[in-house]
Amino acid sequence: MDILGAFPRAVFSEAETDIVRWVATKLGVLRLPSAHAVKRQRDLVLSLAGSGPTSVTSSHKNLYSITDLSQILRHEVSNPNVRPFLRFYPELDPDNYTDARHGDRWASEVPANLCAPMARAPDGQDYFVEEPAMARMGDSGTATPVWITRWFERQGTLICRVHPLSVDYASNTFIINADRAYDLPLTSLFLSLPLFLRVHAEYGLPSPSEVSGICLLDDDGNVTTQAFTPTLPNPWRTKAKGRRVFSLPLWIYCDDTSGNTSKRWNSHDTILFILAGLLHEHTLLPYNIHFMSTSNIASPLEMFEDFVRQVRALQDEGLVAWDCELDEEVMFDVWVLAGLGDNPMQSELSSHIGLKGKYFCRVCMAGEKIRTVAWLYPPKLHASWSLWRYVSLATSVHIRQRLCTSKCGTPRTRAQTIDSLATQHSHVLSGIPSHADTAATNTGVKDKHLTFFHDPGKRIREGLGDDAREALVDHSFEDMINPLLSLDHFDPNADTPVEILHVVLLGIVKYFWRDAVRRLDAPSRTLLKVRISSLDTSALGLPRLRGHTLVHYARSLTGRDFRAIVQVAPVVLHGLLPGPAWTAWMALCHLCPLLYQPSFASLDNYTAQVRMSIDDLLMATALWNTDWFNKPKFHILLHLPDHVRRFSPPILMATEGFESHNFVIRMRSVHSNRQAPSHDIAAAMSNGARQELASLLWLKMIFLRIL
Numbered sequence: 001m002d003i004l005g006a007f008p009r010a011v012f013s014e015a016e017t018d019i020v021r022w023v024a025t026k027l028g029v030l031r032l033p034s035a036h037a038v039k040r041q042r043d044l045v046l047s048l049a050g051s052g053p054t055s056v057t058s059s060h061k062n063l064y065s066i067t068d069l070s071q072i073l074r075h076e077v078s079n080p081n082v083r084p085f086l087r088f089y090p091e092l093d094p095d096n097y098t099d100a101r102h103g104d105r106w107a108s109e110v111p112a113n114l115c116a117p118m119a120r121a122p123d124g125q126d127y128f129v130e131e132p133a134m135a136r137m138g139d140s141g142t143a144t145p146v147w148i149t150r151w152f153e154r155q156g157t158l159i160c161r162v163h164p165l166s167v168d169y170a171s172n173t174f175i176i177n178a179d180r181a182y183d184l185p186l187t188s189l190f191l192s193l194p195l196f197l198r199v200h201a202e203y204g205l206p207s208p209s210e211v212s213g214i215c216l217l218d219d220d221g222n223v224t225t226q227a228f229t230p231t232l233p234n235p236w237r238t239k240a241k242g243r244r245v246f247s248l249p250l251w252i253y254c255d256d257t258s259g260n261t262s263k264r265w266n267s268h269d270t271i272l273f274i275l276a277g278l279l280h281e282h283t284l285l286p287y288n289i290h291f292m293s294t295s296n297i298a299s300p301l302e303m304f305e306d307f308v309r310q311v312r313a314l315q316d317e318g319l320v321a322w323d324c325e326l327d328e329e330v331m332f333d334v335w336v337l338a339g340l341g342d343n344p345m346q347s348e349l350s351s352h353i354g355l356k357g358k359y360f361c362r363v364c365m366a367g368e369k370i371r372t373v374a375w376l377y378p379p380k381l382h383a384s385w386s387l388w389r390y391v392s393l394a395t396s397v398h399i400r401q402r403l404c405t406s407k408c409g410t411p412r413t414r415a416q417t418i419d420s421l422a423t424q425h426s427h428v429l430s431g432i433p434s435h436a437d438t439a440a441t442n443t444g445v446k447d448k449h450l451t452f453f454h455d456p457g458k459r460i461r462e463g464l465g466d467d468a469r470e471a472l473v474d475h476s477f478e479d480m481i482n483p484l485l486s487l488d489h490f491d492p493n494a495d496t497p498v499e500i501l502h503v504v505l506l507g508i509v510k511y512f513w514r515d516a517v518r519r520l521d522a523p524s525r526t527l528l529k530v531r532i533s534s535l536d537t538s539a540l541g542l543p544r545l546r547g548h549t550l551v552h553y554a555r556s557l558t559g560r561d562f563r564a565i566v567q568v569a570p571v572v573l574h575g576l577l578p579g580p581a582w583t584a585w586m587a588l589c590h591l592c593p594l595l596y597q598p599s600f601a602s603l604d605n606y607t608a609q610v611r612m613s614i615d616d617l618l619m620a621t622a623l624w625n626t627d628w629f630n631k632p633k634f635h636i637l638l639h640l641p642d643h644v645r646r647f648s649p650p651i652l653m654a655t656e657g658f659e660s661h662n663f664v665i666r667m668r669s670v671h672s673n674r675q676a677p678s679h680d681i682a683a684a685m686s687n688g689a690r691q692e693l694a695s696l697l698w699l700k701m702i703f704l705r706i707l
Helices: 002-006 014-026 035-049 069-077 104-109 193-203 235-240 300-317 343-349 387-394 397-404 414-429 433-443 448-462 465-473 500-519 522-534 547-552 559-572 579-595 603-624 626-630 632-647 656-670 677-684 688-706
Strands: 054-057 063-066 118-120 126-128 132-137 142-154 157-168 173-177 182-185 189-191 211-217 223-227 244-258 267-275 290-295 319-323 328-340
Touching (some): 014 035, 063 290, 063 300, 069 300, 069 328, 104 632, 118 235, 132 157, 132 193, 142 173, 142 182, 235 328, 244 300, 244 343, 267 300, 290 300, 300 328, 300 448, 328 343, 414 433, 414 448, 500 559, 500 579, 500 632, 522 559, 547 559, 559 579, 579 603, 603 626, 656 677
Antiparallel strands (some): 054 063, 132 142, 132 189, 142 157, 157 173, 157 182, 244 267
């Protein structure tokens, strides 16, 4: 009976549990526990195998419940249904780009101590990054001291990137030659730091703990030597105490949903996450989506306060867990790969003013004054579009102004965002909060978490300055701003990638479909309904479409509906739209299949195709009606090719799986007493039964090995 309602998606009320108990009794099952006894037993199970939700008071004095991140992660790496599909090293030059580990964000942007701290050789030696080692280099296998900088995989082989070490005989120390880099397989290394420390004299070399400088290339290509004193041994070696250390990045997601089944909105902000190291076919499975926190009172950034605290604690101390694949204890370092959500939520996570602001893009400074309008390159123009036709249209001041917003501006950075918030904060402390509002408008930086503390500042001009000033001074600036900005490895402006569900399907496809239906007269709408209903969609893997629903309720459709519409639009809309609108639809229908490819073989070719398809879409849209560029999502789409390079296929950044979790949150809210929804939902999502069943599977595997 406990299993009936123990899973997050298996929502059983007490009344339904009593009905099941009554039916079982009538069938002859005796001595069944009552619903209250089952709940008491479940509390015991959750204390052993649950996610350990606790109540936290935010800096805004709001109470919410949040699960224990370390407990969830321990369960995952010990789960035989999950661990075989986890990967811990980035991969360069894969045959197919499918996973997050194929992107530049994991492979080259994140500090090496986070993305892949070490590798263990077959002889049991552990080689950590940012440590010296001895390697056999060249055809002759010359023993050479090297400095390890990164670990990654290439064609299934574990590779380290190293800089050679040279000896400064004057000081008897090593110099890192960072102007030269080599990629060596793990098997080329033969002395890790502990052994190197013991036998360095046999090779006539200084102690590997004596590193005094680093040679770098300047902008002119000249080699310069700078003083450099590394921390040796690597801190992870000290913390691991002989254990392996693996990287455990996270996709984090935040969104709001209603806690009611009725149309009355009851906002609940929810934080979920997924292990980014999972293979792509397992990434968005409901089984692998984990609940972190929800609240109808605390804001998303308030809930991220404790999430960030947990991540920082795991980075400082490491997460020790049992690895069911290696059958040993392993230490993990946890970090955030990217933040997902719809555009308003990603703007909030980035301390951005939002899509309606003067600077409407969270990724760049789009909206700033741009002198040139040459945002598309003539060689990329579609063959059917004359360059002279485009130039003649672009002579219109009206069109020039619209096209200026359809190019990428100066990229935003985490440091610039913090500086802008500091400027706004200083204005409030100076008693002129109106200047802070002006600064937010002129930079596009607005932090809802900081705004809460600035509210008393507005009363400074009203003669209540002392009390308001004390309220601000009681908190440090770092505690008042967006907590995600305190993560050194995470830049909310750059690491909130374009999300194709809300930008493409619920954005451009929705705009175009509503426009197409609106412009049709009654006979044309009837024809459109007939075409949709009579179309055979079995080859597309879609059920038979209902034409009346898709046309009559065009303003109430979901992402799944628009996903079907964009696949059948070339057939059903043929001959019903004006030429420019039809051309824009064809460009959109050419782009969407590219974005939903689960894999691609060549990163350069794929990003070039995506960029060209986006340019074609924007060009066709400009020739149709430049008013479309009042929609910021047309601009946001321009950042997608860069995000593909950093995070791999766009489908990984789609949030359909997360969005389906809204139903679970809603049903758990409905089946609570509504007195403390954050606590009740967190307790219900603790999911101890999942770990119980996984443990049974693990025990079964052990018994099979014994037999």
